[in-house]
Amino acid sequence: MSQENMRAMMFLGPGDLELQEIPIPKPEPDQVLVKIHAATTCGTDAKAYRRGHHLMQPPTLFGHEFAGEVVAVGSEIKNFSIGMRVVPHNSAPCQVCFHCKIGQENLCEHLIFNFGAFAEYAIIPGPIVRLNTFEIPDHISYTQASILEPLVSVVHGQRILQIQPGERVAIIGAGGPIGLMHLQMALRSGASQVIAVDLSDTRLKVAEKLGATALINPNGDDPVEAIRSLTGGLGADVTIESAGAKAAWLTALKAVRKGGRVQWFGGLKSGETIDLDTHWVHYGELTLYGTFHGTPLDVQRAFELINSGVIDAQALISGELPLERVEDALKMMIEGEVVKMAIRPDLPAQ
């Protein structure tokens, strides 16, 4: 490569992003260098932009969902070569700690994460190359492949929930990328109802297009009452919270039926607590799930779901923007105007 520098969006702190010119990294023996063709904005990026994130200590490279073309490989790399279209997951477990040994690699003590999707080039670290990087088939676009990381978490959450045919599911925060993937998965599992709750009518329309059986905007309707009335007064068999907001956590808890399952998917700020009605949890015999990230098995399965078209990846992409406009994309996400935006470094700045 003749070019020595690249443009990369740096995270300098909450509300502070800057497009900088930095050297293109060179791959170590076990690494792969990728020219990024598409990256997607994620709820986690929006969260970090708003209030910071414990995994992103500024100044740091930003963004973690991308796909691109291999342009250089380290001396030890055998299974990837220059010109291959690839998508990496954003993390890899150590494979030797307690949690890794018992198959809970998502809880690995030494998970390594990779950032730098909003840039022209990115390094894929060795552990991610070895475990969690895939060659993209021709019929899948770079943008479609980019949604691998959030889908991994959804696959993980769905494997925990084991939704049964005929069950009634309510998703709180259904119009976001995570909620829309849960929606598609729940329908595939045979849910008889998938009730979509979201504060954005624009995003509820996307949920409707993807098969939501009822749409509820808490700005107009009480979501708990609405979900109960749609389920014969009982509440949903399964509620999934994917908004990352305290109110949504409580809605998920209150709108589930006796004996039902609640999954709190969206993380709240560290130290944040919610009021839990212990009487309801105990006599209602509720099952309450936290869920975080995914294992290499989930990564493999998520990749298959994208390739097969079972998950409509394109439906989650509201539009595309050049690298210069990452901040605008995140603001649009925060306002609920879009689901996800594709960031394409090859698009000219407007």
Ligand SMILES: [Zn+2]
């Ligand atoms: Zn993400």
Ligand SMILES: [Zn+2]
């Ligand atoms: Zn580990």
